[in-house]
Amino acid sequence: MTTANIILQVDNVDIYYGDFQAIRNVSFQVPERSIISIIGSNGAGKSTLLKAIAGLLKPYSGKIIFKGKDITGLMANKIVAEGISLVPEGRRIFPRMTVYENLIIGSYTPKARRKNKELLNKVFELFPVLKEKSQQIASNLSGGQQQMLAIGRALMSDPELIIFDEISLGLAPLIVKEIYQKISEINREGTTVVLVEQDVRRSLKASEFSYVMRGGEIVLTGKSSALEEEDVKVAYFGL
């Protein structure tokens, strides 16, 4: 952790919704080319934190630094261009557009657009089913295929860091397993991965380093292999 380059650094971030403080003084680091996970129950503040990183929310205080550059408070479209891509909770694909259109809109930023053919081939290689169904309307895909589409779309922006928000939500265990295999494939190709999950066991297994959140704070930190599932559960529920 100390020797690797830090690609994303979150420093003492506070976020409020009106008077309610959703995130309290959260700091964490993501080493380059690693997989880290942020674990927590509903309302722990995971999604809020992600929204701040992706530029959909402005932190009240604190700093978010990506590749040595301060990106705190940048608009979402600028952050994609910097190289952070989000696979949002609930997939949020564009239902009335075709699979192909959903993918190419992932390369909306000028930088990604220049190499969108190459990126598209890579996505089709990773998820052959998307190539097969590329002219279909996205809402006609199954849940698992829609999740693959959301991941493919995120990859089309040529990200250096990709964030997966609650990716296993509402999917059959077999599909979840397949998608997790794809995630580690994506990581092996050199993309840094941040997993945000409620599924404790799967997160610990898939990631190198974990942060457990509760009530807007990070309550437990450690190497995933060293964290005991029991400790995490205790931290998770605050027992």
Next chain:
Amino acid sequence: MGKECVTIVINDIRNYKWFIITGLIAVLLTIPFWASNYTVSIFLLIFMYLALAQMWNLLAGYAGLVSLGQQMFIGLGGYTLAVLTELYRAPLWSSILIGGVISLIFALIISAPIFRMREAYFTIGTWLVAEALKIFFSNWGYVRYGQGFFITAAYQLTTTHMYYMAMVIGLGSVAVVYIILRSRLGLGLMAIRDNETAAESMGVEVFKAKLICFLIGAFVTSIAGSIFYLYQVFIQPYAAFGIDWTVAMVFIVIIGGIGTIEGPLAGVVIYVLLRQYLYNYAGISMLVLGLIAIVLIHVAPKGFIGTLQEKLGFEFLSPRRR
């Protein structure tokens, strides 16, 4: 078997798409030579409302901007034409164009405060601006208060002239929307239509995309309004800045199919024909239109074309990429 036949027919239509479109335009060009004056004026109205509906569809169907104040641009266009030709004897063409530019500048000015409002607030905000203009114009001596203008410059034009003007703005509006949707901006707009937050996190500049649509809408709506008042010859503030304009646009787009190019095309034909027949029943015409809209929203919420597309998977003027 039946479905296969339909698919074959659809593929045939698709292959001859440009051929069909060129043929249709050729037929439309000849209408004033053989059709009755009444038929010509029906087509004139169809083209005019088509331009208005295409623009409202671009705003509401793609950019997520549900405006109830588009009549402000009709009024501005019509009044610019009236004032410039009546008070200054300015040429017709430049008066219409200047009206469009004034609407564009006005749209740019009000966009600053009005884009801060979202969804229902934006809708109410646009309506209020139009209402304020209506009151302002009916109390403004320079434009002869509420008594209005006769646009005498229109006397030099025949119905045929106006038919072609309306045709250019009507078919031009379809072309403009088609070109926009095929562009990078259009891809962003379709994403905004489907999910605004997701579009933003894909890198779509949501504010810029919406502003561009609002400005294009203001310009084209204004020109269409001017052409209508050339045809109507008389303009006064309560009609020019009235909400009825936008009600018509909403009706056309909703029954035709919001968020499709073909929707307003189908909707406008239905609307204009219905309106002509319902003229004889002035008291209940609005009731009938309202009833049709309500029934259609319940039976086929995606509108005429939207439902057809869903059932057959067929899009004639598809902006899709392959």
